[in-house]
Amino acid sequence: MDEQTRSGDDSPVIPREITRAGDHDIRILWKSGHESLYPARYLRLKCPCAVCVDEWTGREILRPQAVTEDVAPSSLELVGRYGLRVRWTDGHSDGIYTFKLLRELCPCCQES
Amino acid sequence: MSETDKLKIDIVDALKSIQDPDLGRDIVSLGFVKDVKFCGGVAAVTIELTTPACPVKDQMREEARQAILALDGVDEANVEMTARVRSSSSDNQSLLPGVKNVIPVASGKGGVGKSTVSANLAVALAQSGAQVGLMDADVYGPSIPTLMGLSEKPVSGPNQQMIPVTQYDVKIISMGFFLPEEKAVIWRGPMLDKMITQFLGGVQWGELDYLIIDLPPGTGDIQLSLCQKVPLTGAVIVSTPQDVALNVAQKAIAMFNQLNTPVLGIVENMSHYRCSHCGQRDEIFGTGGARKVSESRGLPFLGEIPLSTNIRVHSDQGKPVVLADPESEQAKAFLQVAENTAAQISIRAMAGELEQDIKVSF
Numbered sequence: 358m359d360e361q362t363r364s365g366d367d368s369p370v371i372p373r374e375i376t377r378a379g380d381h382d383i384r385i386l387w388k389s390g391h392e393s394l395y396p397a398r399y400l401r402l403k404c405p406c407a408v409c410v411d412e413w414t415g416r417e418i419l420r421p422q423a424v425t426e427d428v429a430p431s432s433l434e435l436v437g438r439y440g441l442r443v444r445w446t447d448g449h450s451d452g453i454y455t456f457k458l459l460r461e462l463c464p465c466c467q468e469s
Numbered sequence: 470m471s472e473t474d475k476l477k478i479d480i481v482d483a484l485k486s487i488q489d490p491d492l493g494r495d496i497v498s499l500g501f502v503k504d505v506k507f508c509g510g511v512a513a514v515t516i517e518l519t520t521p522a523c524p525v526k527d528q529m530r531e532e533a534r535q536a537i538l539a540l541d542g543v544d545e546a547n548v549e550m551t552a553r554v555r556s557s558s559s560d561n562q563s564l565l566p567g568v569k570n571v572i573p574v575a576s577g578k579g580g581v582g583k584s585t586v587s588a589n590l591a592v593a594l595a596q597s598g599a600q601v602g603l604m605d606a607d608v609y610g611p612s613i614p615t616l617m618g619l620s621e622k623p624v625s626g627p628n629q630q631m632i633p634v635t636q637y638d639v640k641i642i643s644m645g646f647f648l649p650e651e652k653a654v655i656w657r658g659p660m661l662d663k664m665i666t667q668f669l670g671g672v673q674w675g676e677l678d679y680l681i682i683d684l685p686p687g688t689g690d691i692q693l694s695l696c697q698k699v700p701l702t703g704a705v706i707v708s709t710p711q712d713v714a715l716n717v718a719q720k721a722i723a724m725f726n727q728l729n730t731p732v733l734g735i736v737e738n739m740s741h742y743r744c745s746h747c748g749q750r751d752e753i754f755g756t757g758g759a760r761k762v763s764e765s766r767g768l769p770f771l772g773e774i775p776l777s778t779n780i781r782v783h784s785d786q787g788k789p790v791v792l793a794d795p796e797s798e799q800a801k802a803f804l805q806v807a808e809n810t811a812a813q814i815s816i817r818a819m820a821g822e823l824e825q826d827i828k829v830s831f
């Protein structure tokens with residue numbers, strides 16, 4: 358059974374490659390072939406951890422003013438088979454970005 | 470080239486006609502053919518499968534034998550089947566360094582036979598020759614010590630690590646070893662988290678082909694915690710026919726999907742009732758619901774276990790039915806589930822080996 362034969366909305370999305378893009382940004386090449394480029398600060402502001410987002414309402418607690426313009430990832434780490442933990446230069450590292458979330462956050466797939 | 474060398478090449482060529490049904494490739498290109506000998510009309514080959522519990526092992530052996538015997542100059546063919554279980558995890562810094570595959574057994578709710586399936590699965594895999602561990606993580610109702618007839622508790626080894634108790638060739642650690650007997654414990658997030666870390670990292674499992682985890686029922690914190698800490702190979706979902714009807718099993722499937730943990734397949738337990746007097750199969754809740762859900766989800770169906778007192782009685786006596794009554798219909802059903810599960814694990818592991826996993830360079 359491979360990923361492709363799973364049906365429904367909950368079929369998993371898996372990256373093939375996760376690398377740097379430029380000095381700050383993150384690039385993900387998905388198994389599907391789609392490529393996503395995440396500006397560092399954009400991703401930092403989307404941190405899904407309990408400190409940054411209200412668990413119940415989904416409201417963003419983190420204020421954009423609190424995040425410096427030059428924030429960047431300092432390291433990346435895979436979590437299980439489902440997500441990515443990002444360590445930021447501002448010291449924050451609580452958020453686990455699931456692949457599903459990352460796929461949804463792809464800037465080129467956002468309706469503007 | 471000598472006649473012998475030429476025949477060895479012919480033998481390998483002949484074996485190319487044998488397909489591995491799970492991997493969709495021939496056993497030669499998969500590298501399963503290990504050792505080819507030929508001398509005085511007698512051919513001997515070794516075929517290394519992905520698991521000793523391969524469901525089509527005997528069939529492949531026979532096909533190989535026939536293919537070799539069909540060659541001119543061969544009078545006798547000896548085919549030896551061995552196995553090397555592949556690891557589904559590319560993560561060697563994990564909390565479980567020597568463990569090749571981690572398989573949680575889950576259910577949408579309690580009482581569906583999750584522990585019974587876990588214990589029989591573990592014992593059946595061990596019987597086939599695999600190295601197996603069984604971790605009873607059910608903090609609410611640890612029942613593995615009873616099911617596996619354990620009386621001793623684990624001892625601490627060097628560097629504070631716990632040494633599992635071995636019973637029926639299975640290495641066992643249970644939450645039941647640690648729980649105070651008097652009162653029920655109310656588990657809170659951080660405590661659960663600590664317990665799981667201790668369970669995963671604080672036990673000297675050694676080298677294991679399969680670590681089966683009997684999860685607590687449901688889809689709460691502990692399951693999430695577990696999935697976040699180790700790369701799980703894939704989950705086995707246990708469901709009764711009526712739970713399928715009530716959408717209980719689907720919740721467990723959805724949880725694993727959300728975590729990108731593959732679901733290896735579904736086991737239907739307490740499938741049907743066979744009257745012990747007349748042998749009539751009587752379908753109390755209807756059968757085959759889990760098979761239908763599997764199909765509609767594109768998930769493998771791992772098998773169905775009949776509802777039978779034979780299973781409960783042996784469990785209560787501390788010896789799973791696959792050991793206590795190996796010739797019984799119930800034991801055979803569990804064996805089939807174990808083989809199908811091992812096959813699904815193989816498919817996962819080989820997929821990782823054949824194509825590469827997630828590459829992070831940062």
Ligand SMILES: Nc1ncnc2c1ncn2[C@@H]1O[C@H](COP(=O)(O)OP(=O)(O)O)[C@@H](O)[C@H]1O
Binds near residue numbers: 579584585738740
């Ligand atoms: N197929 C079966 N036929 C008969 N009794 C079963 C079967 N499977 C489990 N049981 C019994 O049902 C009860 C609950 O099973 P258990 O494995 O403890 O469930 P769970 O771990 O899901 O709570 C036990 O008494 C067990 O012996």
Ligand code: SF4
Binds near residue numbers: 489523
């Ligand atoms: S279990 Fe499946 S993958 Fe492994 S050897 Fe048998 S058929 Fe092949």
Ligand SMILES: [Mg+2]
Binds near residue numbers: 583584610611612
């Ligand atoms: Mg149980």
Ligand SMILES: [Zn+2]
Binds near residue numbers: 404406407408449452
């Ligand atoms: Zn955060």
Ligand SMILES: [Zn+2]
Binds near residue numbers: 392463464467
């Ligand atoms: Zn996009």
